[in-house]
Amino acid sequence: MSVKKILMLVGDFVEDYEAMVPYQCLVMVGHDVTKVCPDKAAGDTVRTAVHDFEGDQTYSEKPGHNFHLNGTFDDIDENEFDALVIPGGRSPEYLRLNPRVIEIVRHFAENQKPIAAVCHGQQILVAANVVSGRTCTAYPAVMPDLEMAGATWEDHNETFTNACVDGNLCTAPAWPAHPTWMSNFLKILGSTIEP
Structure with missing residues (x-):
């Protein structure tokens, strides 16, 4: 397996599982994941929130962890990365207002590099105008x-445990879909897990 350089875009109140679990999964199989947030630098943290599905009309929200960044957003050169991960939570709602975030996402889409987005992360894809068709x-x-x-x-069919693959794009509805979402994304990356 060749090691891929993967960029992860996060912000304060990113969904905890949707940042932590994909990061750990991708690092576990040997990929190099750089986690960045606008206006923050390597060594800073973003606060996370845990969204749960407890029978209410929408998800509930609880405090999560501090998620450490290992990259500085202003130093990012998207040309150096092979793939992009966009977790959900509340951060996509405001990250999509950042012109540089939009520029980065468009680079990955226009160059057919693998993109994995989950939950509300797709709000950024919509803002970048990369989902038509x-x-x-x-x-x-x-x-x-x-x-x-x-x-x-x-x-x-109202289940959160599936993912959708369309070429280089792998999307999922929420963190319960992690096994399917991440396994499909690893296939797009050309990664295999040896028994």
């Missing part, structure tokens, strides 16, 4: 945004 999924509340941006919504 693509099939994807997300947290159900993001469905109207995706459809209005020209994407085809893949319905998982």
